[in-house]
Amino acid sequence: MNFQPTEMQLQIAQMIRDFGKTNIAPYVTEWDEKQEFPAAVLRQMGELGLMGVLVPQEYGGSGLGYLEYVTVISEVARICGALGLSVAAHNSLCTGHILQFGNEAQKQRYLPKLATAEWIGAWGLTEPNTGSDAMNMKCVAHKEGDEWVINGTKSWITHGKSGEVAVVIARTGNVRDSHGMTAFVVERGTPGFSGGKKENKLGMRASETAEMIFDNCRVPEANLLGNVGEGFIQAMKVLDGGRISIAALSLGIAKGARDAALKYAKERHQFDQPIANFQGIAFKLADMATEIEAAELLTLQAADMKNKKMKMTEEAAMAKYFASEVAVKTANDAVQIFGGYGYTKDFPVEKFYRDAKLCTIGEGTSEIQKVVIAREVLR
Numbered sequence: 001m002n003f004q005p006t007e008m009q010l011q012i013a014q015m016i017r018d019f020g021k022t023n024i025a026p027y028v029t030e031w032d033e034k035q036e037f038p039a040a041v042l043r044q045m046g047e048l049g050l051m052g053v054l055v056p057q058e059y060g061g062s063g064l065g066y067l068e069y070v071t072v073i074s075e076v077a078r079i080c081g082a083l084g085l086s087v088a089a090h091n092s093l094c095t096g097h098i099l100q101f102g103n104e105a106q107k108q109r110y111l112p113k114l115a116t117a118e119w120i121g122a123w124g125l126t127e128p129n130t131g132s133d134a135m136n137m138k139c140v141a142h143k144e145g146d147e148w149v150i151n152g153t154k155s156w157i158t159h160g161k162s163g164e165v166a167v168v169i170a171r172t173g174n175v176r177d178s179h180g181m182t183a184f185v186v187e188r189g190t191p192g193f194s195g196g197k198k199e200n201k202l203g204m205r206a207s208e209t210a211e212m213i214f215d216n217c218r219v220p221e222a223n224l225l226g227n228v229g230e231g232f233i234q235a236m237k238v239l240d241g242g243r244i245s246i247a248a249l250s251l252g253i254a255k256g257a258r259d260a261a262l263k264y265a266k267e268r269h270q271f272d273q274p275i276a277n278f279q280g281i282a283f284k285l286a287d288m289a290t291e292i293e294a295a296e297l298l299t300l301q302a303a304d305m306k307n308k309k310m311k312m313t314e315e316a317a318m319a320k321y322f323a324s325e326v327a328v329k330t331a332n333d334a335v336q337i338f339g340g341y342g343y344t345k346d347f348p349v350e351k352f353y354r355d356a357k358l359c360t361i362g363e364g365t366s367e368i369q370k371v372v373i374a375r376e377v378l379r
Helices: 007-023 025-034 039-047 066-079 081-101 104-115 231-267 279-307 313-343 349-360 366-377
Strands: 121-124 140-144 147-158 165-171 181-187 193-198 209-220
Touching (some): 066 081, 081 104, 081 147, 081 165, 081 181, 140 165, 147 193, 165 231, 231 279, 231 349, 279 313, 313 366
Parallel strands (some): 121 165
Antiparallel strands (some): 140 147, 147 209
16 A cells, blocks of 8 residues: 655645745744634635635535545644644535535535635534534424524534534434434524634634534525435544544644654753753654654545545544544653753644644544444454
8 A cells, every 4th residue: 555645745735834834833822822713814725725625626626535635634733733623624524514415506505615715614513411422412403384493502613603604413303313313504694593602722722612502593495414314324424534634633733743842852952962862752753753654554544445435434533543642642742852841832842732632532532433443343
């Protein structure tokens, strides 16, 4: 299996590095400290084709595959994990759901605006009391005439306040019935749809995470995605792709932390020599290099299978689980290599350390990934 980067992947990586040097890197600390969501930068990235990576060109997207998508997310996250998270959620969740399950009219209406980031997307599955237990959702939708009326709250939603359009999964049948939920597209400005509390987070602080509140929110029948009762099954398929996103996000954060630690270990002198000469430091760098390589291969394997339309539930879960844990360990070791300086905001590793942790929680915790992997292994 050869995963040498293609010419296209190398060009994408260079474009993001060039763009990031001017438009992202100088502002990362400021955005983080102010919890400022840089929507204008996402729109600039939309102009570069980074917000509709998987969307066919006929709908205004880049028409690329999952290998290129992994490159996009990991290269953005290498500079700023929070921005990487926003790019990933927009591409794979909201846009990805409409791309995968929308009808032609819905694709024509939403994908061109999402692919260019004229509209930023949100995706609503999680609720205050139903994280991993999604089939127990309380947000409900019932039909009145040719409209659906949605009531309830979604929480931990990327772009929950700022997104111009959201895909929302609501209960239309019995609790814990996998065919009891339905997906809808809801546009910002629809009466009864509002943003709620914005979360004050440990990391990923420049990526907006907020509640979405539905109070007798009426959407037309035309906004239903697929058929009634398919929402949960659609969401699980969307999350298979989403796990590749978070694996790529984790990979980028790990590489960013590793890059910083490697540079510092060569430059920092103690006892009249670079600290990289000491085995305690060198072995940490060796572990980082090995584990990042393994995480990248798992991620690229899942992406390759997704491209080929193969079943990749197990492989995506493995990639997400392993890469996210590697990101946390790499960032932790990077802080240790920096010593006291790693604990200050003068150096980048403390932010990679804070950002990494979300990767083991969002879009299915590490524990849930183990459940998925075990279920597949025991089939």
